[in-house]
Amino acid sequence: MIVVGLVLVAVGTVLFHLLSPWWWTPIASNWGYIDDTIVLTFWITGTVFIAVILFMAYCALRYKHRAGVRSEYRPENKNLEWWLTIVTTVGVAGMLIPGLFVWNQFVTVPAEATEIEVMAKQWSWSFRKPGKDGKLGTTNVRLVNADNPFGIDPKDPNGQDDVLVDGDNLHLPLNKPIKVLLRSLDVLHDFYVPQFRAKMDMVPGAVTYFWFTPTRTGTFDILCFELCGVGHHAMRSQVVVEAQTAYDNWLNQQMTFKKALAAVEKRAAENKQLASRKAAADIVATIAAD
Amino acid sequence: MAEVGAEIERIGPAEVEDVELYHAKSWITKYVFSQDAKVIAIQYSATAIAIGMVALVLSWLMRLQLGFPESFDFIEAQDYYQFITMHGMIMVVYLLTALFLGGFGNYLIPLMVGARDMVFPYVNMLSYWIYLLAVLVLVASFFVPGGPTGAGWTLYPPQAILTGTPGAGAGIVLMLVSLALFIIGFTMGGLNYVTTVLQARTRGMTLMRMPLTVWGIFTATVLALLAFPALFVGAVMMTLDSVLGTSFFMPTIVSQGELLKHDGGSPILFQHLFWFFGHPEVYIVALPAFGIVSDLISVHARRHIFGYRMMVWAIVIIGALSFVVWAHHMYVSGMNPYFGFFFATTTLIIAVPTAIKVYNWTLTLWRANINFTLPMLFALAFIVTFVNGGITGLFLGNVVVDVPLSDTMFVVAHFHMVMGVAPILVIFGAIYHWYPLMTGRMLNEAMGQFHFWVTFLGAYMIFLPIHYLGFLGVPRRYFEMGTTSFIPESAHTLNEFITVVALIVGVAQLVFFYNVVWSMIKGKKAGHNPWKATTLEWQTEEVPPGHGNFGRELPVVYRWAYDYGVPGAEDDFVPQNHPPKRAPARAAE
Numbered sequence: 001m002i003v004v005g006l007v008l009v010a011v012g013t014v015l016f017h018l019l020s021p022w023w024w025t026p027i028a029s030n031w032g033y034i035d036d037t038i039v040l041t042f043w044i045t046g047t048v049f050i051a052v053i054l055f056m057a058y059c060a061l062r063y064k065h066r067a068g069v070r071s072e073y074r075p076e077n078k079n080l081e082w083w084l085t086i087v088t089t090v091g092v093a094g095m096l097i098p099g100l101f102v103w104n105q106f107v108t109v110p111a112e113a114t115e116i117e118v119m120a121k122q123w124s125w126s127f128r129k130p131g132k133d134g135k136l137g138t139t140n141v142r143l144v145n146a147d148n149p150f151g152i153d154p155k156d157p158n159g160q161d162d163v164l165v166d167g168d169n170l171h172l173p174l175n176k177p178i179k180v181l182l183r184s185l186d187v188l189h190d191f192y193v194p195q196f197r198a199k200m201d202m203v204p205g206a207v208t209y210f211w212f213t214p215t216r217t218g219t220f221d222i223l224c225f226e227l228c229g230v231g232h233h234a235m236r237s238q239v240v241v242e243a244q245t246a247y248d249n250w251l252n253q254q255m256t257f258k259k260a261l262a263a264v265e266k267r268a269a270e271n272k273q274l275a276s277r278k279a280a281a282d283i284v285a286t287i288a289a290d
Numbered sequence: 291m292a293e294v295g296a297e298i299e300r301i302g303p304a305e306v307e308d309v310e311l312y313h314a315k316s317w318i319t320k321y322v323f324s325q326d327a328k329v330i331a332i333q334y335s336a337t338a339i340a341i342g343m344v345a346l347v348l349s350w351l352m353r354l355q356l357g358f359p360e361s362f363d364f365i366e367a368q369d370y371y372q373f374i375t376m377h378g379m380i381m382v383v384y385l386l387t388a389l390f391l392g393g394f395g396n397y398l399i400p401l402m403v404g405a406r407d408m409v410f411p412y413v414n415m416l417s418y419w420i421y422l423l424a425v426l427v428l429v430a431s432f433f434v435p436g437g438p439t440g441a442g443w444t445l446y447p448p449q450a451i452l453t454g455t456p457g458a459g460a461g462i463v464l465m466l467v468s469l470a471l472f473i474i475g476f477t478m479g480g481l482n483y484v485t486t487v488l489q490a491r492t493r494g495m496t497l498m499r500m501p502l503t504v505w506g507i508f509t510a511t512v513l514a515l516l517a518f519p520a521l522f523v524g525a526v527m528m529t530l531d532s533v534l535g536t537s538f539f540m541p542t543i544v545s546q547g548e549l550l551k552h553d554g555g556s557p558i559l560f561q562h563l564f565w566f567f568g569h570p571e572v573y574i575v576a577l578p579a580f581g582i583v584s585d586l587i588s589v590h591a592r593r594h595i596f597g598y599r600m601m602v603w604a605i606v607i608i609g610a611l612s613f614v615v616w617a618h619h620m621y622v623s624g625m626n627p628y629f630g631f632f633f634a635t636t637t638l639i640i641a642v643p644t645a646i647k648v649y650n651w652t653l654t655l656w657r658a659n660i661n662f663t664l665p666m667l668f669a670l671a672f673i674v675t676f677v678n679g680g681i682t683g684l685f686l687g688n689v690v691v692d693v694p695l696s697d698t699m700f701v702v703a704h705f706h707m708v709m710g711v712a713p714i715l716v717i718f719g720a721i722y723h724w725y726p727l728m729t730g731r732m733l734n735e736a737m738g739q740f741h742f743w744v745t746f747l748g749a750y751m752i753f754l755p756i757h758y759l760g761f762l763g764v765p766r767r768y769f770e771m772g773t774t775s776f777i778p779e780s781a782h783t784l785n786e787f788i789t790v791v792a793l794i795v796g797v798a799q800l801v802f803f804y805n806v807v808w809s810m811i812k813g814k815k816a817g818h819n820p821w822k823a824t825t826l827e828w829q830t831e832e833v834p835p836g837h838g839n840f841g842r843e844l845p846v847v848y849r850w851a852y853d854y855g856v857p858g859a860e861d862d863f864v865p866q867n868h869p870p871k872r873a874p875a876r877a878a879e
Contacts, residue, residue: 002662002670005743009674009750022758022784025776031694038691045681048645052652052677056670059655063591064662070862071593071855072657080653081597081646088645092684096638099688100631106690107627122454122546141542142549151544182624185544187449188557190622190697194763194776197694201624203557204448205541208624221775225697225765227442229454230367233768 006057010050017046028195028216028241030177033102035197041095048091106198109211113177118170119150120182120189120202123231125222126150127170131161131256136181141204144185147264151185152257160258163251169238170222173247177213190226193239201226214241311407311838323419325411326837327396330418332728334392337418341425342385348377350796357789359770367769368456371440374767376432378443379465382571383472384425386713390578391476391514392421394720395483395507397728401827402504404492404845404867406838408482417482420475424468431457431464439465442767444568447539447560451532454546463532466525473518473525483511492826494847498602499866501825501851502595505602506581509609510574516613517570524563531555561623565616573612575709577605579676579716580647583669585851586719587651589823590666592862593658594852597650604643604650611640621692630689637687641680648677659855659862663821664738668719671746672712678750679708682757697767700760703753711749718745718802725806726820730833731813737805741798748795752788759784824865825851 027035063071117128117136128150130136137152137159144151149166152159172178182191184202192199195218200210224235242250314320324330352373355365365373396414400407408414431438440456441449449455450462457465487508491500500508527538531552539560540552588595595601617625617633651673660666682704686692695701718741725733763776771777819828831841845867853864 002667005747006670006674009747013754016754020755020758021778021780022755022762024761025763034690034694037688038685038694041685041688041691045684049677049681052648053674055652056655056673059652059658060660060662060670063655063658063660065592065659069659070857071591071659073594073855073857074657075594075852076597076599081600081649084649085642085646088642092638092641095684095688096635099690100634103630103634103690106693107630121544141544144544144549146547186546187452187454187543188446192697192765194694199693199696200622203624204543205554205556206558206624219775223765223774227371227446227449227767229449229452230371230440230456230769231454232371233367233770234772236772 003057003061006053006060010053010057014050025194026216027197028193028214028218028220029197030213030215031106031197033105037095037099037102040098044091044095106210109179109209110177113179113211115179115181116170116172117181117183118191118202119185120191120224120228120235121185122187122229123224123235124167125170125191125235125237126167127165128152129163129165129251129254130158131163133158133161137162137257139183141185148261150257154261160256162257163254164257164260165254169219169240171240171242171247171250172214173244174214174217174241177211179209179211182208182210187228188226189224189228189235191222192225193220193222195220199225217241217243312411313837323415325407325415327400327408327411327414328728328835328837328839330414331393331396333418334388334396334421335394337422337425338385338388338393341380341428342389344429345377345380345385346796346799348373348380350793352377353789353792355769357786368437368440370769371442371767372438372456372461375440375443375445376428376438380428381710382443382575383469384428386575386709387476387514387571388421388472389717390575390713391483391507391511392418392479394503394578394582395511396479397724398503398827399483399486399507400490401830401835401839402501402825403487403490403495404826404840404847405486405490406840406844409485409490410482413478414482417475417479420471420478424471424475427464427468427471431461431468434460434464436461444561444564445528446564447528447531447557448541448543448545448552451528451540452543452545463529466529466532469525470522470529473522476514476518480511480515483507484515492844492847495826495866496847498599499847499850501581502584502598502601502605503578503581503825505605506577506579506584509605510577513570513577513609513612514574517567517574519567520563521567524560524567527563528560558620558623558625561620561625562617565619566613568619569616570609570612572705572709573608575713577609579672579713580605582720583672583716584647584651584654585825586665586669586716586723587654588852588854589723589821590663590669591655591658591660592854593654594850594854595650596653596656597646598850598852600646601650604647607643608640611636611643615640615687618687618689618692621689622696634687634689638684641684641687644680648673648680663722664733664735664742665719665723665821667739667742667746668715668722671742672715672719675707675715675746675750676712678754679704679706679712683708694763695760697765698760699756699764699766702766703756703760706756707753711753715746715749718742721806723821724827725809726816726833727827728834729810729813730816731809732816732820733809733813734805737801737808741802741805744798744801745795748791748798751791752795755784755788822861822863824849824853824863826866829865829867 119126135158137156139151182202184204189202196212198210198212200208219238219240222237312325355370436457436459438457439461530536531538531540537552537555539557540555542553543550584595615637617629618637826845847866848869855862
């Protein structure tokens with residue numbers, strides 16, 4: 001019975017893998033090496049797993065209890081133990097070394113990468129890109145308010161031409177390496193697009209980053225991948241990867257920080273005017289009531 | 291292996307150990323405020339299993355939501371996050387840690403090393419009562435305004451103490467207080483286990499003759515004594531952040547449009563403290579399971595454990611390494627990414643001693659004479675699920691592979707297989723194995739077979755497919771997926787299937803509980819040493835053993851714990867306290 005059970009588990013696992021319609025969502029970034037490392041790990045470990053189960057099934061079949069029979073008394077076998085240790089070490093190194101090699105690429109951001117910023121708060125995403133100067137303006141959480149949701153320092157000239165995308169999808173040009181700077185206003189979040197394979201937590205009080213190159217046009221879901229409160233599952237946006245010309249068109253339509261500030265000032269001036277008119281009307285009303 | 295088996299040919303006559311124990315004078319001091327490690331063990335186990343049932347029910351509710359979203363009005367997003375949080379924390383700390391160390395540790399350590407009791411029985415009693423208080427405080431958090439915390443079992447700040455997370459007021463504070471109490475209670479027990487193993491072993495019980503069960507529990511206790519303080523300080527600091535407004539873990543934050551008063555703290559600091567505890571915690575659960583399963587396999591395969599010394603060193607090395615791998619839980623936390631090189635290397639090195647343990651378990655079966663008893667079946671099932679969960683650890687430990695997989699359902703599948711299903715299968719195996727000692731009766735075989743097959747195959751069918759959802763990119767800790775373009779309809783069907791199986795496996799546990807109660811009254815009488823085991827707990831005068839464990843004299847140990855199938859021996863096993871044949875001749879000299 002247990003022999004059948006063990007064989008069933010081994011065969012069932014292999015069949016499940018072969019027949020499963022669920023596998024990696026097709027990749028849309030340069031991180032194919034990550035997928036390769038996973039496939040390598042999968043085959044090495046999968047083989048060991050099946051081999052262990054089948055060996056146990058064999059023992060269960062061959063060495064089932066028989067009356068009058070004794071088990072072999074041989075508490076140690078130095079040779080065998082050393083061989084198994086060495087083979088295992090080689091197998092582990094065979095997974096670790098390629099893994100570290102790819103990790104080295106992951107932490108080495110190419111010099112030509114364009115910086116963009118993704119900012120998270122409960123439970124929405126916003127994005128910021130440098131203007132023509134190629135530099136993002138400095139920010140400070142204490143400057144965040146309804147008129148300056150990113151908390152950009154208005155005195156920093158680099159920030160004036162920053163492109164702000166609040167409440168819209170993120171657009172990215174195809175085949176250009178991107179360094180994503182990550183910021184959070186409140187709690188931990190995590191920016192992840194499954195097709196890109198790369199993710200990183202966003203930590204309030206710090207700026208984190210990762211890099212990737214989009215390699216396929218399309219619209220992909222952005223999900224928050226670090227539990228961030230009751231709205232966690234609904235914290236969504238999308239990223240549109242498109243050719244350079246389409247991207248440039250989109251970029252030109254976006255609001256810059258300078259324009260946003262101007263709009264705020266204009267509105268403030270109007271409000272002031274309105275307020276003084278209202279005050280005058282109030283005085284008139286008061287006098288009339290007397 | 292002559293060194294282990296027969297090196298001591300002569301040991302002086304056993305002296306009567308007249309240990310002064312506090313003998314209970316009333317029913318209350320015998321069964322309630324008991325200082326007998328065996329009674330304390332059963333109190334710990336019963337409490338742990340009771341709170342574990344709460345976690346089991348929470349898992350059903352979670353599975354209902356995942357399998358059939360938008361079908362249950364009584365499960366809102368905040369409820370779901372509370373379910374996952376409490377389920378995780380209860381299972382890891384209040385069930386598994388308490389059951390392995392407080393339960394099996396208390397019952398087996400004194401018996402297996404040939405001691406009358408733990409060395410500090412009174413402190414041992416306090417340990418249980420403080421544990422019970424910790425559980426009650428935890429349960430109380432279900433009834434306070436806002437409910438229990440829903441911050442995830444990792445309790446990451448700032449989330450855990452900010453509005454926007456369920457239970458951010460009273461819930462999280464009670465959780466932290468309960469953890470602090472648990473740690474205080476555990477420390478009392480833990481010092482007992484360690485001191486008893488080091489100081490109270492009977493004559494002839496050298497460290498390298500101890501059963502692997504004791505090695506596993508002993509090493510796990512040492513880990514826990516070193517790891518829990520990190521969680522303790524983390525809990526105290528977060529309580530201060532929450533109650534007094536300090537900023538240990540809180541940077542400048544704009545929460546829901548409002549600038550908070552905190553300034554300058556580090557959320558990642560908490561993660562380091564948490565995982566400095568959290569990773570050893572995995573081995574606090576795993577090492578006792580490793581030890582126990584080694585003994586189950588050896589006894590029921592009627593063969594010595596293969597490579598005993600290697601097994602002991604593997605336990606010790608795994609324990610030591612478990613303190614230098616913690617940040618593999620934090621590869622994408624935003625810590626300095628260069629740490630990844632170090633932690634990936636240490637993490638994958640752990641795979642080597644762990645693999646050796648697996649080889650040695652299977653090589654114990656090789657050329658054995660295997661009885662397919664219930665404990666043996668559970669032990670085999672443990673190896674299957676542990677290897678399955680262990681190899682997926684090689685994915686997640688290898689830093690760059692972790693990047694796409696972290697926080698997906700793959701992680702959920704991995705840790706459930708390796709530190710949920712696998713240790714729980716060992717717990718079941720251990721209960722089927724030691725129940726005859728604790729009660730004097732055998733558990734019913736037919737009910738046990740049913741329980742085994744449904745639990746093993748069912749649990750495997752639940753968690754194997756979840757890995758594939760993780761490959762797909764399905765995140766963990768999601769109340770519902772809503773419309774997500776990369777998730778096909780078939781994934782929802784799979785979730786329904788998993789939920790149905792989970793409910794079946796859950797209900798099948800009732801058969802086990804029924805068996806435990808039924809067999810206590812109607813089970814077959816076990817008699818002395820029904821499994822023909824060599825270890826000391828089976829060599830007591832009375833079954834179940836009375837207060838003081840052994841008769842007038844403590845047993846004297848002449849050999850290791852694994853003399854099965856010794857060539858030339860009368861029987862196929864030789865108990866540890868069985869003197870070698872030549873000893874009487876020498877003694878007469």
